[in-house]
Amino acid sequence: MLNPVASHGALTDTERFMFESWGYLIIPDVLSAEEAQQCLEASVRIHREAKTEGFGQVGRGYESEPALERLMDHPAVLPKIRGLYGDRFIMQSGWNTKQPAFGGMGGWHQDGSGAYNFNKLSFPFIPLVQLRASFLLTDQSQPRMGNMELIPGSHRSQVPLPEALRKEKGDLPIGHVICAKAGSVLLFHNAVWHRTYAHDGDYDRYTMHxxxxxxxxxxxxxxxxxxxxxxxxxxxxRALMGEFSRPDAPYGANYDPPPFDDGNGA
Structure with missing residues (x-):
């Protein structure tokens, strides 16, 4: 199986081409086994406190769990974000998801807003409005381990995924089940069609997005x-959380970029 594998750190020209072509990148070994375990234990705690049942999604876990907070600006990943967005962006949200043991297949979808879908913002292609970095916290090195399945290049499709296929949660011959170890990161465009793949294990699967x-x-x-x-x-x-000074509202003028540690920030 082909994989758009990327290295740690700055976005290279080749990686940019892969991202624009496929809509996603896989960054292996971002977290050590010990770091992934710490994040997994933090994830279990926040879901226990939230009393999630079945599939669960909990936001703001980074506020109470230092292991998850450190992922927000991880040096292996944040330079990729800068490479695709430039220096001015925010961390819009941080969601920790749990797929329960023996979880079924999810439904095909694109990320966006039900209140105002992103496909209204541009034609013919949906723009990059949400760039997701998914930290895998349980092993997904084989299919049917709660993996993500994506359709390569579907962020550039000018026709939607057929409704019947979405309703039936059917398979596509070009669906790509992402197989990667715990500690890997999947970076993907909001317009890529994707779904949660089946989980046959007797343990809950956790991912920090x-x-x-x-x-x-x-x-x-x-x-x-x-x-x-x-x-x-x-x-x-703090800057990534959107806590910065705006010289003109609403964003009519520029503002100082976040204080990145490479000397190019404010």
């Missing part, structure tokens, strides 16, 4: 930032 967007997009996991979190976190993470 960080979603990055243009700075004018409203956060979706919070109505406002936690003052206590902002007080204790780093300046870069």
């Amino acid at each position: 960080y979603i990055y967007s243009p700075p004018w997009v409203k956060p979706s996991d919070r109505l406002q930032n936690s003052p206590s979190f902002l007080e204790r976190t780093t300046p870069l993470r």
Whole structure:
């Protein structure tokens, strides 16, 4: 199986071409086994506290779990975000998902907003409004381990996925089941058609998703930032949370980029 595998750090020209062609990249070995285990334990805690049953999705876990907070600006991943967006973007949301043991097949979909779908923003292609970095926290090195399945290049399709296929959760011969170890990251465009693949294991599958967007997009996991979190976190993470000074509203003028540690920030 072909895989759009990327290295750690800055986005290369080849990786940009792969992303534009396929709509996603796979970054292996972002987290060590110990780091992935710490994040997994944090994920179990936040879902236990949220009392999720069956498939569960919990936001803002980064506020209470340092292991998850550190993923927000991970040096293996954040340079890819900058390579695709430039220096001005926010962390729109951070969702931790649990697929339960023996979980079934999910439905095909694109990421977006039911209130105002992203396909209304541009024609013929849906623009990059949500760039998702999914940190795999349980092993998905074989199919049917709660993997993500994507349709390569579907973010450039000018026709929607057939409704019958979506309704029946049917298979496509070009569906790509992502097989990667815990600690890997899947980076993908909001318009790529995707779904959760079946999970045959007797354990819950966990993934931490960080979603990055243009700075004018409203956060979706919070109505406002936690003052206590902002007080204790780093300046870069505060900027990624959207806590920056705007010289003109609504974004009529530029603003200083986040304080990246390579000397190119404000």
